[in-house]
Amino acid sequence: MNKSDDFLSESTNQQPSSEPASNGHALGEEDTHGVSLSAEVRNALSNDEDVQNTAVQNTAVPDLGIQNKSVHRRKKRAQKPNWYLITVAIGVLLGWAFYTFAWPPLYQSIRVFLQPNRAYFEKGLESPVRELYQTCEYLAVLWFFYLGASIGSFFNVLAGRLPEGRGVVFGGSKCPFCQTRLSFRDNIPIFGWLSCKGRCSTCKLPIAPRYLLIELLVGSLFVLIAGRELFSGGANLPNFNVLMYAGIIWTVFYPKWYLIGAFVYHAMFFATLVMLSVADQEKTRFPWRAVAFFGMVFAVIKLVRLDLNFVRWFDWLPLTSLPIGLLGNALITVVLGGVFGGIFGLFAGRLFPPYVQEKSRTHWLQVSFLTGIVFGWQAVLVTGLGAMLLTWLSVILAPVRKKYPSQLFFGILVSTILVHHMFWRQIDSIIKPLVPF
Numbered sequence: 001m002n003k004s005d006d007f008l009s010e011s012t013n014q015q016p017s018s019e020p021a022s023n024g025h026a027l028g029e030e031d032t033h034g035v036s037l038s039a040e041v042r043n044a045l046s047n048d049e050d051v052q053n054t055a056v057q058n059t060a061v062p063d064l065g066i067q068n069k070s071v072h073r074r075k076k077r078a079q080k081p082n083w084y085l086i087t088v089a090i091g092v093l094l095g096w097a098f099y100t101f102a103w104p105p106l107y108q109s110i111r112v113f114l115q116p117n118r119a120y121f122e123k124g125l126e127s128p129v130r131e132l133y134q135t136c137e138y139l140a141v142l143w144f145f146y147l148g149a150s151i152g153s154f155f156n157v158l159a160g161r162l163p164e165g166r167g168v169v170f171g172g173s174k175c176p177f178c179q180t181r182l183s184f185r186d187n188i189p190i191f192g193w194l195s196c197k198g199r200c201s202t203c204k205l206p207i208a209p210r211y212l213l214i215e216l217l218v219g220s221l222f223v224l225i226a227g228r229e230l231f232s233g234g235a236n237l238p239n240f241n242v243l244m245y246a247g248i249i250w251t252v253f254y255p256k257w258y259l260i261g262a263f264v265y266h267a268m269f270f271a272t273l274v275m276l277s278v279a280d281q282e283k284t285r286f287p288w289r290a291v292a293f294f295g296m297v298f299a300v301i302k303l304v305r306l307d308l309n310f311v312r313w314f315d316w317l318p319l320t321s322l323p324i325g326l327l328g329n330a331l332i333t334v335v336l337g338g339v340f341g342g343i344f345g346l347f348a349g350r351l352f353p354p355y356v357q358e359k360s361r362t363h364w365l366q367v368s369f370l371t372g373i374v375f376g377w378q379a380v381l382v383t384g385l386g387a388m389l390l391t392w393l394s395v396i397l398a399p400v401r402k403k404y405p406s407q408l409f410f411g412i413l414v415s416t417i418l419v420h421h422m423f424w425r426q427i428d429s430i431i432k433p434l435v436p437f
Contacts, residue, residue, distance in 0.1 A: 084194040092142070100134040137248040144226045145219040146189070148267065152218025153189040155271050156211055159278035162290045178203035189215045210278070218274055221418075222267050228422050230263040236421065237262065237310050238428035258307055265301060265308055266421060269374045273367060273414050280363045280410045291366045298373050299334045306330050311376040311428065313337070316435050334373055341372025341380045348384055352391070352409065360410055367413055379420060382427060387416040 125133055161168050173182045180202040186192045193212040200207060228236050230251050233243030243256065251259060272294055279286040302308050306326050313333040314321055321329050345368030349361035372380045390412045420427060 082195060082197065084197060085191065088190075088194065096135065096138050099138045100131050104130060104134065133249065136253065140248050140252050141223055141226075145223050147219075148222025148271070149189040149215040149219035151222075151268070151271050152215045152274065153187075153211070155218070155275040156214045156278060158290075159275045159282070159286075163279055163282075163284035163286055165287075175200040175203060175205070175207070177205045190219075214274065214278060218271050221270050221274070225267050225270065225421070226263055229266065230259055234259055234262070236424050236426075238425045239310050240425070261305060262308060262310075265298075265305075266374070269298065269370065270418065270421075272370065273417065276363055276367060277410060277414055280360060285362060286366065288366070291369065295338060295370055295373050298370065299338070302334055302373070303327065303330055309333055310424075311378055313376070315376075315428075316378055316431065333376060337372035337374075337376045337380065338369055339372070340377035341368040341370070344368050344372075344380050344384050348388055351388065363410055364413060367410075367417070371417060375421070375424075378428070378431075379417075379424075382431070383413070383416045383420050386420075387413040390416065 157173065158168055173187055174180060175182065178200060180200065182192075183201070186196055186201060188195075190212065193207065193209075193215075196207070198207055198209060198212075199205065231246065231248050233246035233251060233256075234240045235242050235246075243251070243259070250256075276286055309330050311333075312321065312329060313336045314329075322332070342365065345365035348368070349364050352361060352364075368380055368384060371383060391409050394408055394412065
């Protein structure tokens, strides 16, 4: 018997297999190539099946384990209390308790000490009306604070996107690391950052606390401006009849809309200044196109609401209003303020030390331009000279002047404008008698 007979005898004695091999060939097709080739193919097929089984064992089982561990970690984190939110809740409750129960007698004692005769004849509210009164005021302050925080969150987005040329209408906020779109809960001002504990919910990388700080800052500015301008009945506004009945109840719950409009107008202006401050801190140039848009919005509002022109263009000048009506004089006030602010900001930027960046000079010019539109050329002159004086004093005295020139100088300018607004009426009454005409 030759080799072919041996091959035929082996093929007839072999049991045929009904299942195909893993590579798609039937066992009957293997035996057509000889004994040695069939063994090699059979060994390759068996090795291939072992590799596949090993890969399945090595991939499927650990994946299930990782998923179970991640689910367990998420459940554990969900069960763990968030002490950031708990601290905020406790602080809000303690603030309410102090303002409702401790502040009225303390305030009355201060008034007795400062004005004994006037406080002696005044009769305070009785309980529980007094507690209800105080609670309404406290809730109003919280509302103004959170309104400012929400606006600050939006302006923070503008400060990050506009210098890069990105749009702000479409496209939600994303994690700067993993580019995962933030959920609605993560976008809630203040509470979104606190609920995530300052980390992305997906990649767990830290999110800059700048977002939380800007929201807190703008919220505090809204409360400060509301307390000085709205709740006081316009005590800081020049050429304005201060309301006899001031306070949160008389100005908010019995709304004085003209005063509320002035507050919103000025509060939005300071939110814009914070936006420019963020761009200056990030060392990015804020686009002039966006600044021109904000200036146009402020100018149009001031022309529509003529009662917002608390200072006229001819104040501090040996001139009187032109016979062109209120709208014409308001237009001159806005245009003259913007032009004077731009010229003064350009001149002031050239007087900075040489190591100050060009972007800070541009931002100084932009702020002076907007200040002239909102407050008039008189405010540009006072705040600009005051900020320049403080800036050069910081150059001489501050040891960190060369390390943080941009943040230091721009912060001085914004702070000077804020102080001017807090005492706008008093500053105007002091300077007017000094004008020699």
